[in-house]
Amino acid sequence: MNDLRQTPAWRELGVLGAEIGRARVDSMFAHDPQRAERFTLSAAGITLDYSKQRVDPAVMAALGRLAEQQRFHDARRSLFAGEAINNSEGRAAWHIALRRPNDAPLHDGVHEVRAAMAEFVDDVRRGRWLGYTGAPISDVVNIGIGGSDLGPRLVCDSLAQLRQRIHCHFVANVDPADLDDILIRMDPERTLFIVTSKSFGTAETLANAEVARQWLLDNGATEADISKHFVAVSTNKDAVREFGIERMFGFWDWVGGRFSLWSAVGISIALGLGMDVFEEMLAGAHAMDNHFETAPLEQNLPATLALVGIWNNNFLGLPTHVVVPYAQRLAALPAFLQQLEMESNGKSVTRDGAPTQVETVPTVWGSVGTNAQHAFFQMLHQGVLAADVDFVLPLSAAGSADDERERQRVANCLAQAEALMRGRDTKALVAELTAEGLSGTALEKRLAARRFDGNRPSSMLLMDRLDARTLGALLAAYEHKVFVQGVVWNINSFDQWGVELGKTMAGQLLGELEERVGAVDHDGSTDALLARIRQGWKS
Numbered sequence: 001m002n003d004l005r006q007t008p009a010w011r012e013l014g015v016l017g018a019e020i021g022r023a024r025v026d027s028m029f030a031h032d033p034q035r036a037e038r039f040t041l042s043a044a045g046i047t048l049d050y051s052k053q054r055v056d057p058a059v060m061a062a063l064g065r066l067a068e069q070q071r072f073h074d075a076r077r078s079l080f081a082g083e084a085i086n087n088s089e090g091r092a093a094w095h096i097a098l099r100r101p102n103d104a105p106l107h108d109g110v111h112e113v114r115a116a117m118a119e120f121v122d123d124v125r126r127g128r129w130l131g132y133t134g135a136p137i138s139d140v141v142n143i144g145i146g147g148s149d150l151g152p153r154l155v156c157d158s159l160a161q162l163r164q165r166i167h168c169h170f171v172a173n174v175d176p177a178d179l180d181d182i183l184i185r186m187d188p189e190r191t192l193f194i195v196t197s198k199s200f201g202t203a204e205t206l207a208n209a210e211v212a213r214q215w216l217l218d219n220g221a222t223e224a225d226i227s228k229h230f231v232a233v234s235t236n237k238d239a240v241r242e243f244g245i246e247r248m249f250g251f252w253d254w255v256g257g258r259f260s261l262w263s264a265v266g267i268s269i270a271l272g273l274g275m276d277v278f279e280e281m282l283a284g285a286h287a288m289d290n291h292f293e294t295a296p297l298e299q300n301l302p303a304t305l306a307l308v309g310i311w312n313n314n315f316l317g318l319p320t321h322v323v324v325p326y327a328q329r330l331a332a333l334p335a336f337l338q339q340l341e342m343e344s345n346g347k348s349v350t351r352d353g354a355p356t357q358v359e360t361v362p363t364v365w366g367s368v369g370t371n372a373q374h375a376f377f378q379m380l381h382q383g384v385l386a387a388d389v390d391f392v393l394p395l396s397a398a399g400s401a402d403d404e405r406e407r408q409r410v411a412n413c414l415a416q417a418e419a420l421m422r423g424r425d426t427k428a429l430v431a432e433l434t435a436e437g438l439s440g441t442a443l444e445k446r447l448a449a450r451r452f453d454g455n456r457p458s459s460m461l462l463m464d465r466l467d468a469r470t471l472g473a474l475l476a477a478y479e480h481k482v483f484v485q486g487v488v489w490n491i492n493s494f495d496q497w498g499v500e501l502g503k504t505m506a507g508q509l510l511g512e513l514e515e516r517v518g519a520v521d522h523d524g525s526t527d528a529l530l531a532r533i534r535q536g537w538k539s
């Protein structure tokens with residue numbers, strides 16, 4: 001059936017959504033002393049407390065029936081079996097195979113690449129891999145964008161306390177400022193560039209890599225020295241060779257860019273933090289995979305994250321999902337999840353090519369706590385557009401509990417989640433305003449401005465600690481969340497055709513700006529902008 005809205009499970013949830021829309025979560029807690037426990041799940045060092053969501057047992061059971069109806073179990077089996085679930089490209093999406101332990105049977109080459117990575121990382125970290133003047137490497141610069149950037153960048157930031165000797169830097173943007181600001185701080189004799197690109201055809205990455213190569217040559221290296229300072233991570237051997245890079249760490253077309261952190265794309269993590277840290281991260285992800293593969297739906301943490309998201313988006317009409325990590329080192333998590341969720345599930349046709357008829361991915365955004373409280377939390381508490389929030393709270397992060405700031409970090413996170421749910425008691429507020437001497441219309445006006453209804457849903461994701469294993473588990477949980485949502489919406493989460501058109505058009509416009517190609521028939525706005533830009537460049 002193409003129209004999901006007409007299916008029994010969807011209709012049932014529609015009715016429940018209309019009913020529960022009027023219920024308050026704080027009174028659900030009052031009526032059910034077991035509520036917190038009932039709606040808390042733990043797996044692989046992650047605890048998900050979704051008891052502040054506007055759900056009850058009937059809703060969760062109906063969401064389970066929706067997943068069953070959409071053949072969740074078959075889809076999960078296909079994911080783990082490495083079947084070609086990316087149907088528009090005829091490929092598997094087999095990132096789970098990358099995090100199986102070394103002693104498990106691994107798919108073609110996974111073992112070999114991991115061993116080659118370990119050897120290379122060891123050489124660089126022990127100072128056996130030398131730059132063109134015989135100096136050991138002190139800095140690694142990953143040049144890549146999207147999936148070839150966001151994952152390793154997030155992990156290197158998150159575990160920065162483990163860094164020894166080698167510093168990792170990340171360049172993604174084609175804006176010269178990104179690479180230039182890093183090069184200015186680098187010593188060419190000691191810098192290793194990792195050009196990371198699944199396709200090895202991404203314009204931004206290749207342009208930055210060219211500039212980096214020229215920078216080395218301008219600073220005393222010869223063409224023969226380039227191989228000491230450049231390695232590549234890619235699936236495209238020929239393009240890497242053509243670019244002139246000898247050493248390449250491969251991966252496979254069955255690894256999607258935004259799911260590639262677990263492949264050699266994560267080599268900067270291993271270089272900066274150690275191969276053991278990289279492997280710990282794989283082990284954490286593998287533990288979450290095992291949980292996701294075997295746990296029944298109602299105890300399945302990633303599936304629950306997914307279904308609660310669907311409930312908020314499709315049945316409670318909350319079109320925006322906010323992620324707020326309460327740990328400075330996780331500041332890059334919202335950007336990582338934006339690609340993971342919105343590139344995967346930002347689709348409007350089903351796997352069979354029909355319009356979806358229902359909302360798919362919500363807008364995903366966020367920023368780090370406590371900073372976000374002083375920026376956009378006003379909207380979360382009192383704005384017209386209500387959002388669904390994931391609070392991500394590592395129990396121990398950078399500081400020790402003896403540090404008062406560390407206690408503030410935790411207290412603030414809990415306070416925001418509680419405030420969103422409870423709001424402000426109107427009677428107490430009236431008493432407060434009366435005590436301030438207000439009455440009549442003045443009191444009414446002030447009351448209206450300060451009113452704080454609450455009943456805004458959030459989930460708390462506790463991480464036992466901010467380490468490689470738990471981070472691996474967290475990211476794998478979000479990957480599986482995205483997968484389950486794609487299954488329910490019956491969309492392909494593993495392609496991204498929508499990004500192609502802009503790339504082609506940028507190629508044409510670049511040609512026009514460089515006066516290599518003739519102008520095509522643009523719209524009036526683009527023509528006028530081109531004229532202004534040309535004018536600006538001349539003056």
Ligand SMILES: O=P(O)(O)OC[C@H]1O[C@H](O)[C@H](O)[C@@H](O)[C@@H]1O
Pocket residue numbers: 145146147148196197198199200201202205257258343496499
């Ligand atoms: O790794 P690359 O082939 O260079 O691709 C880098 C990124 O760009 C593409 O446009 C895709 O939208 C992303 O999914 C991908 O991660």
